[in-house]
Amino acid sequence: MRRKIVAGNWKMNNTLEEGVVLAKEINELVEKTDIKDVNVIIGTPFIHLTEVNKVVGDKVAVAAQNCADQTSGAYTGEISAPMIQSTGSKYVILGHSERRSYYGETNEILVKKVNLTLENNLLPIFCIGEVLEERQAEKHFDVVKSQIAEGLFHLSADDFGKIVLAYEPVWAIGTGVTASSAQAQEMHAFIRKTLVEQYGEEVANNTSILYGGSCKPSNAKELFANADVDGGLIGGASLKAEDFMGIITAF
Numbered sequence: 001m002r003r004k005i006v007a008g009n010w011k012m013n014n015t016l017e018e019g020v021v022l023a024k025e026i027n028e029l030v031e032k033t034d035i036k037d038v039n040v041i042i043g044t045p046f047i048h049l050t051e052v053n054k055v056v057g058d059k060v061a062v063a064a065q066n067c068a069d070q071t072s073g074a075y076t077g078e079i080s081a082p083m084i085q086s087t088g089s090k091y092v093i094l095g096h097s098e099r100r101s102y103y104g105e106t107n108e109i110l111v112k113k114v115n116l117t118l119e120n121n122l123l124p125i126f127c128i129g130e131v132l133e134e135r136q137a138e139k140h141f142d143v144v145k146s147q148i149a150e151g152l153f154h155l156s157a158d159d160f161g162k163i164v165l166a167y168e169p170v171w172a173i174g175t176g177v178t179a180s181s182a183q184a185q186e187m188h189a190f191i192r193k194t195l196v197e198q199y200g201e202e203v204a205n206n207t208s209i210l211y212g213g214s215c216k217p218s219n220a221k222e223l224f225a226n227a228d229v230d231g232g233l234i235g236g237a238s239l240k241a242e243d244f245m246g247i248i249t250a251f
């Protein structure tokens with residue numbers, strides 16, 4: 001079933017102690033607020049996963065922000081999907097534009113990560129999105145379509161049903177510039193149409209497509225009101241419990 005989801009991506013922020021405090025604050029607010037049927041996820045650095053899982057209840061799920069493209073072995077500094085799974089986490093954010101651009105993550109590498117994530121009973125939150133020059137050259141639909149096709153279309157319909165998509169136009173990430181509500185809806189509708197062509201109406205209609213990029217309490221309501229926007233992947237505004245809650249309650 002298509003779910004409403006608000007996921008935080010803390011990126012490389014918070015010491016362990018700070019992260020546990022923030023997770024507790026978010027959990028308390030979620031517990032005492034009527035969040036209706038919204039699924040709340042917090043994406044923390046690896047070192048937080050175990051402790052954050054201990055302090056959140058069953059209304060808050062935890063995500064890693066990356067995983068290795070191998071299961072185990074001599075890969076110094078890497079963290080594998082089975083390790084993430086052993087912390088009690090449920091999701092893995094994959095293909096974030098920061099990983100694609102700063103760490104050379106290609107669609108080919110992402111195929112391996114997606115497969116390992118699913119094999120280890122974790123759910124990928126798969127990020128896609130164009131850079132400003134691609135939008136200005138009117139290539140944004142082609143770029144997003146090929147990211148989805150090359151990273152995910154090897155999956156069976158059953159496995160694709162476990163994917164959460166996050167459309168994050170790179171020009172809107174951390175810039176304070178949000179895609180307009182109309183731009184978000186236009187791209188999300190295009191993504192859903194692309195899924196219909198590959199997997200049919202049922203799978204497409206059941207896929208949650210999140211928007212990310214300078215989403216805040218003040219603009220979340222307008223973005224989430226769109227028919228094809230099923231929630232958000234939130235960076236900066238997920239680092240303050242009240243702001244994050246302001247987005248969770250924006251549906």
Ligand SMILES: O=C(CO)COP(=O)(O)O
Binds near residue numbers: 235
């Ligand atoms: O990259 C993002 C979430 O993954 C969005 O970041 P901001 O909300 O800080 O723009």
